[in-house]
Amino acid sequence: MKAVCWHGKHKIQVDSVPEPKILNPRDAVVKVSSTAICSSDLHLYDGVVPTMHHGDVLGHEFMGEVVEVGNAVRNLQVGDRVVVPYSIACGNCHFCEKQLWSLCDNSNPNAEIAEQTYGFASAGVFGYSHLFGGYAGGQAEFVRVPYADVGPLKVPVDIPDEQLLFLSDIFPSGYMAADQCDITPGDVVAVWGCGPVGQFAVRSGFLLGADRVIAIDHEIERLRMAEKSGAETIIWDDAMIDKLRDLTNGRGPDACIDAVGMESHGTSLNAKYERIKMALKKGADSCLALPQAIQACRKGGIISIPAVYAGVIDQFPIGAAFQKGLTLKMGQTHVHKYMRLLLEKVQNGEIDPSFVITHRFKLSEAPEAYKLLHKNSDECIKVILKP
Amino acid sequence: MTRTVEETIHAPNAGTGRKAMTRIFRASRKNASMQAPTQACSAVTINKPVSEVYDFLHDFQNIPKYVRNIQSVELFGPAKYRWITRPVEGKSLEWSCEIIQEQPNHSFEWQSLPESETQLFGYVSLNEARGHRGTEVNMALEYIPPSGNAGKLFVQIFGPDSEQQLSGDLKRLKALLETGEIATIEGQPSGQISRNRSTEEHS
Numbered sequence: 001m002k003a004v005c006w007h008g009k010h011k012i013q014v015d016s017v018p019e020p021k022i023l024n025p026r027d028a029v030v031k032v033s034s035t036a037i038c039s040s041d042l043h044l045y046d047g048v049v050p051t052m053h054h055g056d057v058l059g060h061e062f063m064g065e066v067v068e069v070g071n072a073v074r075n076l077q078v079g080d081r082v083v084v085p086y087s088i089a090c091g092n093c094h095f096c097e098k099q100l101w102s103l104c105d106n107s108n109p110n111a112e113i114a115e116q117t118y119g120f121a122s123a124g125v126f127g128y129s130h131l132f133g134g135y136a137g138g139q140a141e142f143v144r145v146p147y148a149d150v151g152p153l154k155v156p157v158d159i160p161d162e163q164l165l166f167l168s169d170i171f172p173s174g175y176m177a178a179d180q181c182d183i184t185p186g187d188v189v190a191v192w193g194c195g196p197v198g199q200f201a202v203r204s205g206f207l208l209g210a211d212r213v214i215a216i217d218h219e220i221e222r223l224r225m226a227e228k229s230g231a232e233t234i235i236w237d238d239a240m241i242d243k244l245r246d247l248t249n250g251r252g253p254d255a256c257i258d259a260v261g262m263e264s265h266g267t268s269l270n271a272k273y274e275r276i277k278m279a280l281k282k283g284a285d286s287c288l289a290l291p292q293a294i295q296a297c298r299k300g301g302i303i304s305i306p307a308v309y310a311g312v313i314d315q316f317p318i319g320a321a322f323q324k325g326l327t328l329k330m331g332q333t334h335v336h337k338y339m340r341l342l343l344e345k346v347q348n349g350e351i352d353p354s355f356v357i358t359h360r361f362k363l364s365e366a367p368e369a370y371k372l373l374h375k376n377s378d379e380c381i382k383v384i385l386k387p
Numbered sequence: 388m389t390r391t392v393e394e395t396i397h398a399p400n401a402g403t404g405r406k407a408m409t410r411i412f413r414a415s416r417k418n419a420s421m422q423a424p425t426q427a428c429s430a431v432t433i434n435k436p437v438s439e440v441y442d443f444l445h446d447f448q449n450i451p452k453y454v455r456n457i458q459s460v461e462l463f464g465p466a467k468y469r470w471i472t473r474p475v476e477g478k479s480l481e482w483s484c485e486i487i488q489e490q491p492n493h494s495f496e497w498q499s500l501p502e503s504e505t506q507l508f509g510y511v512s513l514n515e516a517r518g519h520r521g522t523e524v525n526m527a528l529e530y531i532p533p534s535g536n537a538g539k540l541f542v543q544i545f546g547p548d549s550e551q552q553l554s555g556d557l558k559r560l561k562a563l564l565e566t567g568e569i570a571t572i573e574g575q576p577s578g579q580i581s582r583n584r585s586t587e588e589h590s
Contacts, residue, residue: 003578020576023572072568090565094434112558136575
């Protein structure tokens with residue numbers, strides 16, 4: 001079969017690889033009908049995520065048709081149409097029982113590597129380095145899905161792929177980001193970064209009852225998309241904090257969402273410093289949005305971080321966070337917790353998640369698609385691939 | 388299990404499992420040969436009732452399912468078992484041991500039979516974690532490897548870090564009991580690569 005494989009920094013290749021097999025009783029094999037490139041895949045593309053091996057199959061956002069099930073999978077049948085959560089969860093451990101699915105104890109076969117890095121291991125993730133289990137991903141014609149009796153969500157046949165695919169990651173990620181903001185009537189939510197997760201955070205902020213959502217980015221097309229979702233927009237610059245105070249009549253946003261994470265593409269001097277630091281591998285994640293969000297947030301507010309961080313950051317304004325009594329919430333998305341609820345919202349017509357798609361490619365064109373998403377982050381917001 | 392300040396002062400780096408182990412190992416060393424023992428202890432919490440974990444652990448024929456370096460365990464007499472390691476370059480080690488000092492649903496110990504070339508001692512205790520957090524398993528192992536070539540083979544099989552091995556095996560035990568299987572990627576597809584690149588790792 002054809003699969004998108006990693007061969008080093010900026011080296012993505014479509015290889016012919018063997019088709020996946022059932023390896024454990026709770027596995028299924030899914031024939032991929034649609035898959036997407038996630039902005040977090042660009043971290044792999046840029047070679048900043050450790051423990052990637054040559055030939056690793058990429059992709060953690062995918063959906064398709066069940067073509068084979070292991071003998072312990074009773075809830076799925078060959079032919080079922082499913083969307084698969086990007087993180088892998090067993091459904092039996094203490095964390096899964098508490099709905100903290102992305103913290104699953106059992107799904108990362110390389111837990112020991114992750115423990116050395118983070119103290120404890122979080123869940124395995126498809127196509128996202130050996131730190132997260134080394135699972136072959138879904139930018140392929142077929143993919144093996146572990147714990148298939150727990151993760152995959154059966155979806156109706158009458159809704160097109162493009163409206164369902166993002167239940168696998170970015171829609172739940174944006175929704176959890178907004179959910180973590182504990183939105184109450186009158187709340188103003190500010191969102192740093194209008195990439196796909198930021199776009200869904202904007203929409204989800206409104207779905208959860210925010211009075212206003214303020215979207216922040218450098219890229220005009222991204223801001224236009226957020227505006228169509230109902231957000232007020234600000235062009236990201238060094239005067240952000242004053243602008244936000246003005247826009248909220250002196251109060252500051254009630255909650256701030258960092259949908260940028262490491263390796264943000266700021267243009268200020270500080271951004272250049274951050275990039276130089278990363279290039280020199282000084283060990284710190286590049287980070288600009290988070291300190292601003294902490295500075296801008298009102299007293300007693302919430303900072304919600306759906307964006308990915310992997311290492312350490314310096315210049316973290318702990319004083320501002322402490323003195324203003326902020327609450328920080330973060331982590332990989334508990335996709336399993338939100339999928340069913342969000343499917344209902346799609347079915348009810350409350351949202352059509354396909355609004356983020358700007359580009360469509362064949363799976364075989366994946367190298368060009370990666371290049372485009374990497375180079376043109378303004379106009380190219382979300383890419384889907386069709387095997 | 389909780390620690391007192393006194394215990395903290397006298398064994399600042401020791402966890403509760405290690406405390407139990409240290410006590411046990413002193414006892415076992417009386418019978419030990421001249422070889423330096425290999426010792427390891429580790430703990431895991433398993434989201435299953437104590438009785439289920441105890442029964443699974445107590446049936447040594449389950450060991451190859453979660454201990455990576457043991458290929459088979461056969462019962463050959465009342466509470467007596469023969470363990471055979473996974474082979475390295477076609478050679479494996481074996482020993483016989485018996486379960487002693489059982490306290491059902493709480494703890495048991497096992498030790499090698501006197502004629503066994505590899506001397507082995509093990510202890511496991513189980514506790515119900517408070518607040519419905521499952522079963523706390525503390526395990527301690529002591530091996531006294533054989534001398535000569537068999538001793539070298541022992542090191543090849545068990546590797547340099549016996550504690551890491553034990554900790555990994557307990558994770559596999561936990562996964563097996565909680566989920567019925569152990570997560571793996573062995574046998575999955577990966578991209579075509581030339582031989583010299585296949586060993587490169589990006590980090």
